[in-house]
Structure formats: structure tokens, C-alpha cells
Amino acid sequence: xxxxxxxxxxxxxxxxxxxxxxxxxxxxxxxxxxxxxxxxxxxxxxxxxxxxxxxxxxxxxxxxxxxxxxxxxxxxxxxxxxxxxxxxxxxxxxxxxxxxxxxxxxxxxxxxxxxxxxxxxxxxxxxxxxxxxxxxxxxxxxxxxxxxxxxxxxxxxxxxxxxxxxxxxxxxxxxxxxxxxxxxxxxxxxxxxxxxxxxxxxxxxxxxxxxxxxxxxxxxxxxxxxxxxxxxxxxxx
Numbered sequence: 588x589x590x591x592x593x594x595x596x597x598x599x600x601x602x603x604x605x606x607x608x609x610x611x612x613x614x615x616x617x618x619x620x621x622x623x624x625x626x627x628x629x630x631x632x633x634x635x636x637x638x639x640x641x642x643x644x645x646x647x648x649x650x651x652x653x654x655x656x657x658x659x660x661x662x663x664x665x666x667x668x669x670x671x672x673x674x675x676x677x678x679x680x681x682x683x684x685x686x687x688x689x690x691x692x693x694x695x696x697x698x699x700x701x702x703x704x705x706x707x708x709x710x711x712x713x714x715x716x717x718x719x720x721x722x723x724x725x726x727x728x729x730x731x732x733x734x735x736x737x738x739x740x741x742x743x744x745x746x747x748x749x750x751x752x753x754x755x756x757x758x759x760x761x762x763x764x765x766x767x768x769x770x771x772x773x774x775x776x777x778x779x780x781x782x783x784x785x786x787x788x789x790x791x792x793x794x795x796x797x798x799x800x801x802x803x804x805x806x807x808x809x810x811x812x813x814x815x816x817x818x819x820x821x822x823x824x
Contacts, residue, residue, distance in 0.1 A: 589817050591790075593618050593643050593766075595800040601627045605634060611809055616668075618643040618798060632665050642667040643766075643798075647705055649673040652680040656687040659702065663691030667700045669766065669796075671746060674704035674733035681740035701764055703744040704737035706730040706751070709769030727751050734759055749784035749792060756793035768798035772816055786820045 594611065595618040596604045604623055608614070617640050619631055624646060635642050644667040648655045655676060662670055672684050685702055692699035706729075707716065713726040722729055727750070734745040734755045744764025747755055752765050759765075767789050789797055799816060806812035 589613070589820070590615050590641075591794075591796050592616065592786075592816065592820065593796050593798045594803055594813075595620060595645075595798060596623050596631070597800055597804065598623060599626055601630055601634070604631050607804060607809075608635070608638065608640070611803070611813060613810070613813060614640075616641040616643065616796070618645050618800075620645045621647070629665055632667065636666065643669040643671075643796075644700070645669075645671050647671045647673055648684070649676055650680075652676070652683040655680050656683040659684040660687040660691035660694075663688040663699055664695035664697065666692075666695065666697040669764075670700040670702050671705055672702060672742075674706055674737050674745070678736060678740050681737055681742060685741035701743040703746055703764055703766055704733060704742050706733040706737075706745050706747045706755075709748045727754055731755060731758055734763070738763055744795070749789035749794060752789060752794050753792040764795050765793060766796045766798065767794040770794075770797045770799050772799075772802050772819060774802075774815075786816055790820055 593616045594614045596607060597620060598604050598607060599622060617635055619642060623631055632642055644662055648658050655672060688699045688702050707726060716722045716726050716729065730747050730751040731754055737745055738759050744766060745755060746766045748769045749767045752767055755765055770784065770786050770789050773785050786797055803809050803812045
């Protein structure tokens with residue numbers, strides 16, 4: 588089950604990223620987000636691939652269809668495993684992105700990444716959705732609608748909070764990848780994650796991948812924290 592845990596490289600530069608990867612050689616799947624990719628570009632991807640690591644390139648593309656398709660086409664050439672786009676880009680954009688990753692990967696001679704849609708960011712609460720974003724649907728219903736939109740557009744999966752994963756699994760089937768950030772062990776602080784569950788609960792609900800960052804990377808002993816989480820996930824599977 589440890590290959591289902593994705594650890595974010597939420598650090599500002601290449602040197603810090605390499606230090607963290609070297610500190611946790613047990614981790615096989617790393618997430619590269621906006622801060623690190625903006626800082627280092629594809630250099631960090633080359634480092635991870637040289638160490639035979641899997642890569643979640645979490646850039647959360649959100650723009651007009653032509654722009655997003657171009658970005659997905661380029662990103663697919665890096666040979667990463669997962670790539671994100673916001674479902675709220677709309678159906679035309681999602682469809683164009685799904686086609687673009689195939690083209691980009693074929694041109695680069697690599698396997699296309701699994702393209703997954705962001706449903707609702709895990710930092711957003713039901714109140715935020717209703718009062719700030721003026722979305723009239725209940726949060727679980729909106730997350731489901733975004734996942735179904737992505738699935739119908741040809742995407743491989745969705746990112747959702749652990750609290751929505753069971754509903755999405757029932758509606759989208761077993762072959763639709765569900766990636767869950769906002770996973771927090773009972774002994775860790777929630778931070779800015781407003782819709783979290785424990786790793787064992789998320790696995791039991793049907794998550795394919797768990798994204799767990801600060802409980803590991805900010806721990807006094809990251810290796811010990813990693814071991815504790817792996818044990819908890821194994822118990823909950």
C-alpha cells in the first residue's frame with residue numbers, strides 16, 4: 588500500500604527538493620506543485636526520474652481550451668504519471684486536454700499521464716462554496732458533478748477530499764482514479780485542510796492515492812512519521 592501514498596515536494600528550490608527526496612528514499616511517488624515547478628522547471632522531474640520515482644505533476648491547469656490543451660500537450664512530454672486540470676474549465680477544455688495528453692505523449696515517445704480533474708479544493712468548505720463562490724449546490728453534489736463532467740470528457744480520474752471519495756467511487760466506478768489530498772492522521776494538525784479524514788478512513792472509502800504532506804515532511808522525524816502512516820494505511824486496507 589505504500590505505493591499509494593504520494594508525498595508533496597512543497598519546497599522552494601531544487602536543492603531543498605533533492606534533500607527531501609534523499610531523506611525519504613522509501614517514498615516512491617512524489618508530487619511536484621506550482622511553487623517547485625515554477626522555481627526549477629523540468630529539472631526536478633529529471634531528478635525524480637533518475638531515481639526511478641513516480642511523479643504527480645500537480646499544476647492544476649485552468650484557462651481557455653486552446654491554452655490548456657497546449658500546456659497539457661507539453662506536460663505529457665515529460666513522462667509524468669499524473670497531471671491535473673480544474674474541472675471548472677468546462678467540458679470543451681477537458682475534452683481538448685484529454686486529447687492533447689495523448690498527442691504530446693506520442694510525440695515524445697512516452698506513456699501518457701493519467702489526466703485527473705480537480706473537483707473542489709480541499710481548502711474550501713461548504714460555507715466557502717455557498718457564500719464566497721455563490722455555488723447553489725451542496726458541496727458533495729458539486730464535487731460529484733465535476734467528477735462526472737470530467738469522466739464524460741474522457742479524463743482518467745478526479746481529485747477530491749476524502750469526505751467525497753465514497754460517493755464518487757459509487758457513481759464513477761472502479762476504473763476512475765480518485766486522488767485524495769487533505770488526508771491527515773489523527774495525530775497530525777489539519778492546517779488549512781477543511782475536509783479531511785485519516786489515511787485508513789480514506790482507503791476504506793475507496794481512494795486510489797493519498798496525498799500526505801506536512802504530517803510527514805514537517806515532522807520532527809519524517810522517516811518515523813512515514814512509517815506510522817504506512818502502518819495505519821495497512822491496517823485500514
